[in-house]
Amino acid sequence: MNFIRQIERFQTLNKLIHQQCTGTPDELASRLGISRRQLYAHIEDLKVLGLEISYSRKLGSFYFNESKHLKIEFNLEVLEPEENIKTFGGKLLNLFPCFFYARNETNLAV
Structure with a gap:
């Protein structure tokens, strides 16, 4: 059931970004079981929904620019x-x- 796995990935991605503990893009992609390219495609999908997401080298994590999050x-x-x-x-x-x-x-x- 690939669609369930896809939903679980988005749930995990949302949670990790919200907590600002994603790690580097490579670490996050590995954690989600996807390629780095797929990770950026997922992040772009979230941006299309209206979420502003950035990466901080200082934090070593992706983060939401606003208080918005995905439900x-x-x-x-x-x-x-x-x-x-x-x-x-x-x-x-x-x-x-x-x-x-x-x-x-x-x-x-x-």
């Missing part, structure tokens, strides 16, 4: 057939044993 919520649950009917508005589709949904909010950075 990450993830909910995964298996739905019973009765719930599937409610979710799909009365039409039962037995294609998947569980139902996934995503909520897109433009104000994630608060």
Whole structure:
């Protein structure tokens, strides 16, 4: 389940940046199990959401420039057939044993 791993990475990245204890970019990338290039792509994704992130050589860490931080919520649950009917508005589709949904909010950075 790569998407769960991706969410966990963003949670860890957010926590470490918020605590200002990421270490160097290479250390952080290693800690997250990704390449340095992927790390900077993730940081750029956070910047696109409206977070200002910088790196301090003095601190040896990335940090948020403002008091904003990322709120990450993830909910995964298996739905019973009765719930599937409610979710799909009365039409039962037995294609998947569980139902996934995503909520897109433009104000994630608060």
